[in-house]
Amino acid sequence: MQLEQAFQDPQLCRSLLDRLNRALDGRSMRFMEVCGTHTVAIFQSGLRSLLPDTVAHLSGPGCPVCVTHDAEVAAFLDLAGRDNVIIATFGDLLRVPGPGGRSLKHAQAQGARVEIVYSPLDALTLAANNPGDIVVFLGIGFETTAPTVAATLLTARQRKLENFCVLSLHKLVPPALRTLLDDSQCAVEAFLLPGHVSTILGLEPYGFLAKDYHVPGVVGGFQPADILLALCMMAEQIRDNAPAVVNAYPRAVGDAGNPRARALLEQFFMPADALWRGIGSIPQSGLTLRPEYEDMNAMVRLDLTLPDVPPLPGCRCGDVLKGRMAPPDCPLFGKKCTPATPVGPCMVSTEGSCAAYFKYSER
C-alpha cells in the first residue's frame, strides 16, 4: 500500500507532467486507454484536469461490462427467468440494461434467483448448497478474470460438482485492438495498454501494434504517476518516431506474463468469434469452453442461443468504444442517459467511460 501511495506523490507527478510537456513540445497526442480501470483512475485522481489541453484521451473497449453485446445480455436475462437456475455474477452486471431496458435487477425483483459473488469460487459453494438447481456463473471479463474462471472449472471437476456451469462471454483484448486499427477512421496515435490483462499476457501479444501498425503501446499501472510515466513514454516514442511495445509497470507485469495462468486458460478454453457491443463480431476474440467440457458450458447445457437483438436506439456506445466520440458528445449523454436511467452499459458499469465522464466531470 505504501508503495502504491508513492505513485500518488504530487511532486513526482509534477515532474512527470513537465517531462510530458517537454516531449509533446506543443504538438498534440491522441492516445487510447484500453482499460476501464485506467479511464476511472484518470478521472478519479484528478489527472484529467492536469493534462495539457493538447492531449486527447479516448476510452477504448476495455471495460468488460461495456463490451458485452445486447444479445449476450438478452441471453443471460433469458436464463435468469428459468426455473431451477441460479445466476451467480459479479455485482457490476446487475444494472446493465438489455433489450427493453430490462436488467438483472428487474429480473431479480420479479423473482429470478441472482446471487452476487465476490469470486467465481463462491459460485461453487452456491452449487454445493443447492443441489436441486443449476448454478450458472456469468463469465464476463478479459484475459485477467478468465484464468480464475478456469481454476473454478478445475475445482468443480475435482469436487465432482455436476450442477455448475459457466456462460463464457469472455473477450480477448489484442484482436479488438487490431480491429480498431484496421478501421480507416481510427485516430488513435498510441495505446495505454491494460496493466491487469498484461500480468497474464506479457508484452508479446501486443507486438503487432508497433510492428504492423507503427503505433506505440505502453503497459501502464493505475496510479497517477504510473499513467503519467506511460504517457511520457508514448509521447517520446511519437516524437522520436520510434514506436515500440514496452512495459512501464514492471512492479506488477513481467514481460513474459504469467505462463501458468495461460496454460490453465488453454486447458479449458479456446478462442472463438465473439460479439462486441457497438463493434460487432470480431474473429477469434472470445473464449468458449473446449468440447470436452461441454457439460459445464451453459450455452450447450442449457441450450442457449444468442438472439438477434436490434441495437439500442440512439446509443453511441460503439463510437465511444472505438474512440470516435467522447461520451459527452453522445446526444443522449446526461439527458436520456444517466446512471439512474442508463441507455447503454457504458453509463452503468463502474469502469464505463460514459459513467466516468458523468460522475467525475465538473459541470
Next chain:
Amino acid sequence: MEDCLLLDAGSGGRASQRLISQCFFRHFANPLLERMDDAALLTDIHGPLAMSTDSYTVTPLIFPGGSIGSLAVHGTVNDVAMLGARPRYLSCAFILEEGLSLETLERITADMAAAAREAGVHIVTGDTKVVPRGACDKIFINTTGIGEVFANPVPSGHSARPGDAVLVSGAMGDHGLTVMGSREGLSFLTDVASDSAPLNHMIEDILQSAEEVHVLRDPTRGGLATTLNEIAEQSQVGILLEETAIPVHEAVRNGCSFLGLDPLYLANEGKCICIVPEDKAEAALEAMRRSPYGKEATRVGTVTEGKAQVSLQTRIGGRRLLGMLEGAQLPRIC
C-alpha cells in the same frame, strides 16, 4: 422463558406480557414507561420541539462496535440533535421474527438501554409485533425521538454560505465498511469497527462554543459525499473539499481499495458534518475535539459560490466532481 421467540409472544396475551416485562421493562426501566398507558404523558418538555423517526434493519444484528440496538438509539438521537435540539424521549417499536434467539434479543435490548443512558434519553413508549418466520429478517426496530430545540438560529441544510468552513468530527467510512465486512464474512477486515455513537452532548458543546452554526448533518447512508451534495443543493452553493484533509483510517482505506469501494460514500453512524462561518471554525473544532467522539475532528473544505456541486481537490492537485451515489455501492473483487 423459552430460548427462542414463539409467535405467541405477539398475541397480546400473557406471553406478550412476559416478553415485555422480562425483556423490555427490565432494561428500559423508567416511571413513564411503566405506567403502561396507551401513550406516554410528557409534562416536562418545552417547545420548539424536534422530532425524527427511523427504522433500523441491519445484517448482521451484532457487529464490531455495536448492534442494531445501539444503532437504533444513536441514529435517532443524532438526527434529533442535528437540528440543534436536546433529545429527551424515544419511542421504540420492534418487529420480531418468530424463532429469534431470546439471548440475541436480550443483548440487543441491553445495548439499546445502555445507549439511551449514555445519551440521556428515556424510552417511554413502544410496541412489539411478532411475525411468522420469513416475514421479516430477524428483527426490525423503529425508533422515534423527540427533543427540545435550543439552538438559535436552528442549523439547517439550507443555511450554508459561501466562505463557510466545512468540518467533520472524525474519520469516514468505519461503520459502512464494518457492516459490509461482517455481512460478507470478509475476515481480513479485522481492524475496523463501527463508529456508532451518540453525538448529542458533543453537538451541544459545539453549538455553545461556536455560537453560530449554519449546518449540522450526520453523514449516514450515502456517506460524506452524498450528504454534502444534498447540502450543496439545499443551499445552492458549491463545496470544495481537500482530499488529503479528509480523515480515513488506514484499515478502512486499505479495505476499500481492495473491494473497489470509496470511503466517502460509506455510511457513518457516529460522525457529524458541521458548516460554520470561517471565524467560528476554530471554536467548533475545539469543541468537537473535547468529546471522545470528536478527537479526529478536522477541517475538510470550504463552501464556495457557484453551481450546486461538490468538487474534490485531489491528492495530486487535480480537481474532479464528487457526485451523489447512484444505487448501492457494491464491493467488487476481481
